[in-house]
Amino acid sequence: MTDAKTPSVNLSPSDYVIIGGTGDLALRKILPALFWRYLDGQITSDYRIAAASRRDISPEDYAGMLRPFCEDAFSGGGASEDDWTGFLALISMITLDVQGGAGGDHLAGFINERADSARPTIFYLAIAPSLFGDATRLLRDCGLATPQARLVVEKPLGHDGASSRAINAELAEIFDESQIYRIDHYLGKETVQNLMALRFANVIFETQWNNNHIDHVQITVAETVGVDNRAAYYDAYGAIRDMVQNHLMQLVCLVAMEPPSHFNADQVRDEKLRVLRAIRPLSAGDISRGQYQEYAQELGSPSDTETYVAMKLAIDNWRWAGVPFYIRTGKKLARRASEIVITFKQRPHDIFQRNGGGDIDSPPNRLIIRLQPSEGLRLQLISKEPGPGGMRLFPSELNLSFGDTFEARLPDAYERLLMDTARGNQTLFMRRDEVFAAWDIIDPAMKLVAGRTPALYRSGTMGPADDLLAADGRSWIDPYDD
Ligand code: BG6
Secondary structure, rough: OOOOOOOOOOOOEEEEEEOOOOHHHHHHHHHHHHHHHOOOOOOOOEEEEEEEEEOOOOOHHHHHHHHOOOHHHOOOOOHHHHHHHHHHHEEEEEOOOOOOOHHHHHHHHHHHHHOOOOOOOOEEEOOOHHHHHHHHHHHHOOOOOOOOOOEEEEEOOOOOHHHHHHHHOOOOHHHHHHHEEEEEEHHHHHHHHEEEEEHHOOOOOOHHOOOOEEEEEEEEEEOOOHHHHHOOOOOOOHHHHHHHHHHHHHHHHHHOOOOOOOHHHHHHHHHHHHHHHHEOOOOOOHHHEEEOHHHHHHHHOOOOOOOOOEEEEEEOOOOOOOEEEEEEOOEEEEEEEEEEEEEOOEEEEOOHHHHOOOOOOOOOOEEEEEEEOEEEEEEEEEEEEEOOOOOEEEEEEEEEEEEHEEEEOOOHHHHHHHHHHOOOOOOOOOOOHHHHHHHHHHHHHHHHHOOOOEEEEOOEEOOHHHHHHOOOOOOOOOOOOO
């Protein structure tokens, strides 16, 4: 066992202003993440948190709303009532109407009490993107769009390239790109970051990481949940916009990117951008869409929105020419598991065949990177079966489970990302040109599928896209059992 609990880096204290502080995102993700950072001592009593909301809510009522979302810190993290009281003392409630402007003075007074050019103020817009323009203009009009201000936004940043460009242009009117932190929470996941460590802190994989050695790549992000209470949002977006445009494209980038010279924000993002720009425009046959059988009934009307999608991507560059990337994601699938599977090429020649013990059809080497749950790595190899009786081969595995290896809890993606905003590190945030490049792939793909009815699939299966791979003589590799 390795104790992965490294001392948290102390940062200069910051002010977090959560606009939309009583909304789902704030209660479910942002505040619990800040609480964990407080418990780990990274957020100290010098930090301040403002929960800004149109609703006039007392601190006591807010504490009551928030508590259920922080329960696992009490059960799993050993948080005490004193910790909770200490954390609540950092939170101020601010009634703010970003459209009418009421409450702006109060917010400005709060920030200016501790204004200091070395003290970052982080404005997290946990509100609908249609309100981003109002919110940023309000910040400017209240004198809060200062050089130490940072703006955090999250998808959906538009539903196509044009609307995304419009939203981003509104942000850019008031904030510089260096102040804008676009969250893709997949980039905050420990194992997603570990992908970069795996590739660029080791030499053994990098020499194999190309079309000389890799046959194809599969990326699966499978969920068991349905659309639940998000049906209205989801039906307007679907799996391609909700998951592929952002999370899956980012995973493709991390697998496919060239090594940057340095692990810094612009170099990493430059390399990801090159991957996106090298992805060949999709044709209709590269896309397979599905919808779980109960979806229309849950929605209350028929719909052509996909709850599942699989795509075959080609990356037109020297490293990846001829190596398909098959990606798939869906709701109500057989299990919740996200995996990247790198399948290496078959042995060029089988020396064992002639001894009568081998089998040229034995599976190729595979590297399986499990992103969630039960994060880990598996390297599938071929070994000799122990014992006399000739050279019998069997598939075996090197298995690294991060859960078993590291004692520490793996932090939630938002914890890492929120602290990066305080640190001023944009490496794990999407730059504007990356977002646009991803839309440049998705927009034409959406045109290709427009008006086509997705195939129905039964809940609890792995979706309807077997043909996509069968056409290439391959099949999906389903996530392994935990
Ligand atoms: C969100 C999508 O971005 O990611 C959801 O909007 C999806 O539809 C979620 O369920 C999946 O995130 P995670 O971290 O549970 O894999």
